[in-house]
Amino acid sequence: MKREERLNHVLDLLARHGKIDVEQIVEQLGVSAATARRDLDSLAAASLLTRTHGGAVSSTVAYDLPARYQNDSRDDEKAQIARAAAAMVRPDMVVGLSGGTTTKAIAHELGMRQDLIGEPGRITLTVVTNAVNIAGLLAVRPHIRVMVTGGVLNARSYELVGPMAQAALGKITMDLCFVGVNGLDPRLGPMVSDEMEAAVNELMVAQSRDSYLVLDSSKVGTRSFVILDTANLTGMITDRQLDAGQLAALDAAGLKVLTA
Numbered sequence: 001m002k003r004e005e006r007l008n009h010v011l012d013l014l015a016r017h018g019k020i021d022v023e024q025i026v027e028q029l030g031v032s033a034a035t036a037r038r039d040l041d042s043l044a045a046a047s048l049l050t051r052t053h054g055g056a057v058s059s060t061v062a063y064d065l066p067a068r069y070q071n072d073s074r075d076d077e078k079a080q081i082a083r084a085a086a087a088m089v090r091p092d093m094v095v096g097l098s099g100g101t102t103t104k105a106i107a108h109e110l111g112m113r114q115d116l117i118g119e120p121g122r123i124t125l126t127v128v129t130n131a132v133n134i135a136g137l138l139a140v141r142p143h144i145r146v147m148v149t150g151g152v153l154n155a156r157s158y159e160l161v162g163p164m165a166q167a168a169l170g171k172i173t174m175d176l177c178f179v180g181v182n183g184l185d186p187r188l189g190p191m192v193s194d195e196m197e198a199a200v201n202e203l204m205v206a207q208s209r210d211s212y213l214v215l216d217s218s219k220v221g222t223r224s225f226v227i228l229d230t231a232n233l234t235g236m237i238t239d240r241q242l243d244a245g246q247l248a249a250l251d252a253a254g255l256k257v258l259t260a
Contacts, residue, residue: 001029003039004140010039014049014058016075021055077216077239077260082106084260085178085214085237091116091124093175096204099131099159099197100180102214107134111141118143128174130160130200147172154194161196169203177208181215182224184236186249190215191224198226210234212258217241220250230255 001009009029014020025036040056043049049056082105089095089110097103110116110125118124123145129135130149138146151165179201181190190213192198205211205228213236220242235256242250242259250257 001031002140006031006035006039007043008137008140010043011048014056019052019055019057024055074216074218077218077241078102078105080239080260081214081216081237082109084258085212086110086113088176088210088212089113089116089125091118094126094128094173096174096177096179096208096211097127097129097131097134098177098179098201098204099129099134099154099157100214102216103129103131103178103180104134104137106178106214107137111138111144116143128169128172128177128204130165130169130204131158132160133158149200151200152196154197156193157197159197159200161194161200165200166203169200169207172207174204174208175210177204177211178214178237179205179211179228181213181219181228183222184213184215184220185223186220186246186253186255188223188227189230189253190228190236192226192228193224195226198228202229202232205229205232208232212237213255214238217246220246 006029010025013028022033022036026033040051044051049058078101081102085106086109097107116124124143126145127138128147130151135146135148138144149160149165149168151160152162154161182193183191192201211232211234215238217239235258237258237260240259247257
């Protein structure tokens with residue numbers, strides 16, 4: 001694993017747990033304790049974390065994670081959804097990813113796909129995203145071309161939104177896209193917390209041949225601020241914890257449900 005990739009993994013672990021120790025890094029990344037300590041020292045020098053005896057904690061100087069990324073207790077479900085979504089991707093596709101923890105997990109799965117690595121210098125996958133953290137995660141993969149939309153950064157979701165983001169998406173087409181949401185009411189539809197985010201998500205769906213909402217089952221039955229148009233959606237991918245009533249309501253709403 002390359003150094004840049006290791007550092008991203010360390011920051012991901014820190015974002016999930018708020019603190020991390022050398023032993024966790026050794027176990028999770030399969031590196032030596034000395035390498036783990038050097039990586040922590042490098043991140044501390046960049047003010048991305050604060051070193052402690054034997055580990056590190058989130059740095060108050062570096063950043064406050066948006067609420068969408070804090071205290072995520074559904075990691076297993078999101079990982080299952082991510083694997084199912086990534087399995088739909090074939091070499092040479094153009095794939096769209098909105099912001100969110102589940103779409104970030106999909107990006108991680110795509111980055112780890114050995115079958116997507118071709119001959120040196122060959123691009124085997126193009127990812128279009130308006131999420132700067134997803135772009136950063138995939139930037140270390142030379143076989144993946146990353147297109148970032150541009151726009152104004154929404155600090156709550158790491159997403160670029162606004163007219164520039166919409167203009168960029170309006171000039172391309174995608175084979176497949178995955179869109180994260182904050183909630184899904186079977187009667188009203190999927191929802192996000194920001195109207196500009198909603199506009200970008202809807203355009204990403206409209207420009208894709210196939211499009212899927214990706215969300216864990218805890219979001220079904222919850223509401224957010226802005227309702228997304230579902231006319232162009234192919235379906236949704238979620239985990240297996242939906243009950244029969246929820247599945248029936250989603251089917252009545254015309255949403256094709258795939259469970260991971």
